[in-house]
Amino acid sequence: MIIGNGAAGTYCAEQLRKLDVACEIVMIDDEPYTLYNRVSLPRYLRGVLLEQRVYVRDMEWHEKNRIDLRLETTARQVNFEEKVVHADPGGDLRYDRLLIATGGRPNPLRCPGADGAPYLFNFQYFDEAKGMVARIPESKVAVVLGGSFIGYELTEAFAHRGLETHWLMRGPWFLRRALDKDGGEVVSLLAKDAGVHLHYEEAIDKLERSNGQLRVTGTAGFSATADLVGVGLGLTMNIDVFQGTAIETNVGVRTNEFLETTVADVWAAGDVAEFYDVVSQRHHRMGTWDNSLNHGRHVAKNMLGAKEPYVEVPTxxxxxxxxxxxxxxxxxxxxxxxxxxxxxxxxxxxxxxxxxxxxxxxxxxxxxxxxxxxxxxxxxxxxxxxxxxxxxxxxxxxxxxxxxxxxxx
Ligand SMILES: Cc1cc2nc3c(=O)[nH]c(=O)nc-3n(C[C@H](O)[C@H](O)[C@H](O)COP(=O)(O)OP(=O)(O)OC[C@H]3O[C@@H](n4cnc5c(N)ncnc54)[C@H](O)[C@@H]3O)c2cc1C
Missing domain, CATH: 3.30.390.30 (FAD/NAD-linked reductase, C-terminal dimerisation domain)
Known part of the structure; x- marks a missing residue:
């Protein structure tokens, strides 16, 4: 059984079927879609990729490969002693071996006026991208908050669509923990070349609805009336279901170099896996497509009895x-x-x-x-x-x- 049909879950299922024609594979996911490429969402938002091109696998592929994919189905509880996942809908589902590939969910903007605000979007799911794509034709001004990759992707897409785009970040420059001031300056120059208005050490203090728009007030003097507000404030890993069980969790699900969790017959892969990385010799969590895909393919071998360490430089x-x-x-x-x-x-x-x-x-x-x-x-x-x-x-x-x-x- 696999919980989560993102890159990690789906490529694991594909590899399991390649290596074992007989095993029964059940995959559950709470979203309504077969595997789609999150990396393609920025291009879809920019308007340079059609919706159909975002999908990577369809239902027919799952049927052909005898992967029993159950969409809009949530794992509510796991009993690791009895080897049972309680799914909603679906009830108790028994497993022999389990992969946790539940990824993360975006952190919401928390400030007065943010709860239930229209035209305010995170950027993790297809539905959020579709919501923004529908709003863009009626928009002139966009505000983005977030000094990391999602903040950048939103900014670049809005600017590409010709919107007056204001990019707010709490830190003094983009990727402030990984880049130094010079790196931040190079990104600023690239953003300015693209016509973006940059606002450093600025966050959103409050949102107010005003005639079908959002009045945005910043924490350090920024103000604008926006048609669209996008935020990239990091992810919280989907580990709630496993808390209080024998599975060791930290930020994500802790695994060893074989992607095994602390419970027998349970593995973790993709964004959610805080795995022991033999290259950097430390526990590590990666939020990249390639890492999720490679984890998925690799873990399938170990789920079928191999015990091979995952060795890959994260990129x-x-x-x-x-x-x-x-x-x-x-x-x-x-x-x-x-x-x-x-x-x-x-x-x-x-x-x-x-x-x-x-x-x-x-x-x-x-x-x-x-x-x-x-x-x-x-x-x-x-x-x-x-x-x-x-x-x-x-x-x-x-x-x-x-x-x-x-x-x-
Ligand atoms: C807009 C955007 C742009 C990106 N750009 C890049 C890029 O340029 N390069 C790059 O390398 N990476 C990029 N990434 C990151 C990359 O897409 C992710 O690292 C990767 O898709 C994660 O795959 P995953 O399978 O680990 O998790 P996910 O794709 O998050 O899949 C997990 C699935 O599990 C479901 N789930 C969670 N809990 C439960 C539960 N209890 N029951 C049932 N289902 C559950 C979730 O809803 C989700 O569908 C980007 C991500 C986004 C959002």
């Missing part, structure tokens, strides 16, 4: 206005003691930040040119000792850059 790649951003391995977000080395080229809108723990390269962030990305990934993966840290920039050869000294942050 995240995305557009960044008219440029690109790539995050690899561990950054100061997860490992504040990592030492960082930076190269920046404002004019070319290029930025590279390398993260070291001792003599090992453990992570990197690139904005702009992606040249040498694969080599850096290999270097992180190899855990090779590096004597001359500066030499890593050679792999990412970039002319006319200002190189800064290593600074612990």
């Amino acid at each position: 995240y790649a995305s557009g960044m206005f008219n440029s690109n951003i790539s995050v690899m391995g561990v950054t100061t977000e997860e490992e504040p003691d990592a030492e960082a080395l930076v190269e920046v080229d404002y004019e070319g809108r290029n930025y590279k930040r390398l993260f070291f723990l001792g003599d090992k390269l453990v992570g990197a962030i690139l904005i702009g040119k992606m040249k040498g990305r694969k080599k850096v990934l290999e270097l992180i993966s190899s855990r090779a000792a590096i004597e001359d840290r500066q030499s890593v920039f050679g792999l990412l050869a970039m002319p006319e850059a200002v190189t800064k000294a290593a600074t612990p942050e």
